[in-house]
Amino acid sequence: MEYLRNVYDLLPPCRVPDTALGLLAEPLAFPAKAAVSFLYGHPSEVPYYGRSPAVYPSPIGNGSTSSRWATAYGHARAIVSQMTVDEKVNITHGWPGACVGNTGQVPRLGVPALCFADGPSGIRGQEFVSAFPAGIHVAATFDRHLMYRYGRALGDEYRGKGINVALGPVAGPLGRMARGGRNWEGLSNDPYLAGAGLGAITRGIQDAGIIATPKHWLLNEQEFRRRWSSMGDAISANVDDRALHELYVFPFMEALREGAAAIMCSYQRANHSYACQNSKLLNGILKTELGFEGFVVSDWDGQMSGVASANAGLDLVMPSAGFWGASLAQAVRNGSVSHGRISDMATRVLAAWYFLHQQTDFPPPAIYPSTHRHAPVDVQDDHASLIEEIGAAGTVLVKNVNGTLPLTKPRFLCVYGYGAPLKAGPWQNPDRYGGGYDVNFGWGTLNGTLVTGGGSGGSSPPYVVSPFQALQERVARDRGILRWDFYSDDPHAEYVNADACLVFINAYASEMFDRTSLEDAFSDRLVANVAAKCQNTIVVVHSAGIRTVDAWIDHPNVTAVVFGGLPGQESGHSLTSVLYGDVSPSGRLPYTVARNEADYGNLLNSTVSADYFPEDTFAEGLFIDYRAFYRDRVAPRFEFGFGLSYTTFGYAGLSAALADSLPPAEFPDAGVPVVQGGHPDLWATVAVVACAVTNTGAERAGSEVAQLYLGVPGSDQEGEEGDTPARQLRGFVRVGPLAPGETRQAVFELTRRDLSVWDVVAQQWRLRRGEYRLWVGASSRDLRLNGTLSILAA
Numbered sequence: 001m002e003y004l005r006n007v008y009d010l011l012p013p014c015r016v017p018d019t020a021l022g023l024l025a026e027p028l029a030f031p032a033k034a035a036v037s038f039l040y041g042h043p044s045e046v047p048y049y050g051r052s053p054a055v056y057p058s059p060i061g062n063g064s065t066s067s068r069w070a071t072a073y074g075h076a077r078a079i080v081s082q083m084t085v086d087e088k089v090n091i092t093h094g095w096p097g098a099c100v101g102n103t104g105q106v107p108r109l110g111v112p113a114l115c116f117a118d119g120p121s122g123i124r125g126q127e128f129v130s131a132f133p134a135g136i137h138v139a140a141t142f143d144r145h146l147m148y149r150y151g152r153a154l155g156d157e158y159r160g161k162g163i164n165v166a167l168g169p170v171a172g173p174l175g176r177m178a179r180g181g182r183n184w185e186g187l188s189n190d191p192y193l194a195g196a197g198l199g200a201i202t203r204g205i206q207d208a209g210i211i212a213t214p215k216h217w218l219l220n221e222q223e224f225r226r227r228w229s230s231m232g233d234a235i236s237a238n239v240d241d242r243a244l245h246e247l248y249v250f251p252f253m254e255a256l257r258e259g260a261a262a263i264m265c266s267y268q269r270a271n272h273s274y275a276c277q278n279s280k281l282l283n284g285i286l287k288t289e290l291g292f293e294g295f296v297v298s299d300w301d302g303q304m305s306g307v308a309s310a311n312a313g314l315d316l317v318m319p320s321a322g323f324w325g326a327s328l329a330q331a332v333r334n335g336s337v338s339h340g341r342i343s344d345m346a347t348r349v350l351a352a353w354y355f356l357h358q359q360t361d362f363p364p365p366a367i368y369p370s371t372h373r374h375a376p377v378d379v380q381d382d383h384a385s386l387i388e389e390i391g392a393a394g395t396v397l398v399k400n401v402n403g404t405l406p407l408t409k410p411r412f413l414c415v416y417g418y419g420a421p422l423k424a425g426p427w428q429n430p431d432r433y434g435g436g437y438d439v440n441f442g443w444g445t446l447n448g449t450l451v452t453g454g455g456s457g458g459s460s461p462p463y464v465v466s467p468f469q470a471l472q473e474r475v476a477r478d479r480g481i482l483r484w485d486f487y488s489d490d491p492h493a494e495y496v497n498a499d500a501c502l503v504f505i506n507a508y509a510s511e512m513f514d515r516t517s518l519e520d521a522f523s524d525r526l527v528a529n530v531a532a533k534c535q536n537t538i539v540v541v542h543s544a545g546i547r548t549v550d551a552w553i554d555h556p557n558v559t560a561v562v563f564g565g566l567p568g569q570e571s572g573h574s575l576t577s578v579l580y581g582d583v584s585p586s587g588r589l590p591y592t593v594a595r596n597e598a599d600y601g602n603l604l605n606s607t608v609s610a611d612y613f614p615e616d617t618f619a620e621g622l623f624i625d626y627r628a629f630y631r632d633r634v635a636p637r638f639e640f641g642f643g644l645s646y647t648t649f650g651y652a653g654l655s656a657a658l659a660d661s662l663p664p665a666e667f668p669d670a671g672v673p674v675v676q677g678g679h680p681d682l683w684a685t686v687a688v689v690a691c692a693v694t695n696t697g698a699e700r701a702g703s704e705v706a707q708l709y710l711g712v713p714g715s716d717q718e719g720e721e722g723d724t725p726a727r728q729l730r731g732f733v734r735v736g737p738l739a740p741g742e743t744r745q746a747v748f749e750l751t752r753r754d755l756s757v758w759d760v761v762a763q764q765w766r767l768r769r770g771e772y773r774l775w776v777g778a779s780s781r782d783l784r785l786n787g788t789l790s791i792l793a794a
């Protein structure tokens, strides 16, 4: 069964490489928890009680956010009021069925089983579906419009297959740990960029009539011991209230504001309370502070208790009855769970269904195992062209000397490295392209071109255009020649007539384990060996997250370097459109590439602990990724937001003004009720910043990603330590394409929330009084303009 994904269900332990053992998500098989406790005994959990605040009772959803939600709730209540307790219980847990998750049905009231499917970058395990770029690749476009179109196309495919609920997009993990195994499923470790993406993708999916499920709520920042096992309980992510809000909750707010009708709670513990029974996270932040109207679904087998999870705000358990089913019915009958709560659970599930109008004209599920003969249900549409466009827009050029790129009709190319062609045997499992954790467990690289990562977030491409295929197409068109070696780490590279040598390497990651390194010796040797012989060596790195490059980046023969991300099925076409200059690169790094892995400090690795109650304290607070590099004065190799173009851009004329003539109030208006996404005032535009961006090059059109960074009053400034990072991304616009000489305005609207900090005493977003510092530029360190904005007391 799909959800039995404990690695030990799939691989005998002896096959797991030692290097990976330390970072296994679930170190030993899953005997019943009670049996483990009985056999081995375990330390008392009582000392850990109360570390996460208790918030009860669970808020009853009421549809007050909008007339659309109100209508959905009206329909849902009318049906739920006719249901028996058993019927309510049946629709709040998973059942066996064709989909990754299937709810129960109530035929007498016309309530069908709902179909849930992975994943965030395409429908996994099905035929005639597309493989879109992964989340982290979409983030690298810094383009909200592309993010929306991505979500919409995904949603259309889900709908075409009759899937009610899409299990994505992802902003948890946010990407706190450089080596986190699932960072690539999400967007960026910057919450503003991640939020823009999560919101736009959610809107896109739901505009297609599909329930989006932003996940994993919350703090699922590492794979190692993400779940309980015979070693003990799952890792506890211990985080303070401010970092919780300003980093980890922040991106989900946008998705909620866009109407996300479901949220998936995560496996691990948060402040020592399991996320799917954490009343602070579910009843408190999600359902009270952020007014969530939809339903909370557990991560697969992530439920750890019956009554406790029901009362803490979990609404639906997957993929089976877990601790509910008949036990939940009994708990309702004996008063441990109220009738109001079980009705609320059922109402939320149905309200989401009505919110997306799935009660009318929704196609029946067309989900089949590969062994089932059936007519194709083709949902690909023209998504290949969008995939190619996003693939190119998220490609990041980080080095380009001597005008190496774009290539100008090269006649002779040498292509090296395991990352250029298709993997010889990518389909050991019909659900997985090129190695999920069950195929490729513990490897640092994929022996073939990498277009997606492993695990439930991987995609099932209809075909993959490899870089080698696309290069051959181009070279053949120009009646040129190629030489290649995809095997050796020291290829014969003495073709003195070649125009360039392209070297393809990759860095793999998957659900179920954290990465053991951000580099690997084989690939680094390969690049160095080619560069030693070929004066024009172009390196392409496809990576599921950060890949350090200092082993060879300064080699004089390495003339160009491209971070190709995880581009999906059109990989080769996206890449060649950039290499050949059909598109000028404008992708930007959605993370910091350090010079040395050690530069990430405590944020390099997951916490590896053998304690029965392992914990990971987020002592760095707000200071992750570029925020920490600034504070610690560590020079990165390539900073967050960095990426080169084939042309140059100038910035001029920064303006910054408050939207209103009266100074804004310090807090949102306490008299206005919260709606889904938080207090409505949080989304009001408080200030507008603008500047002109000009393509100052003479030859090529190109797009520029203009970025706005903000220093709030009280932040770190030269010589003065504050309580907030010196600069945080609070705006971006992909301007263009601009013709040579063309100028356009970049306009950044700053909402109340963008300017606020979370006040842990007031338990509210607070606008600090004083001077806000602003920088606009081409990356987090290439800051071209600066200014200030004063927000004074009324």
Ligand code: BGC
Pocket: 003, 005, 100, 118, 167, 215, 299, 300, 456
């Ligand atoms: C993953 C989820 C996924 C689910 C269903 C879990 O292991 O953490 O992200 O949606 O499985 O496949």
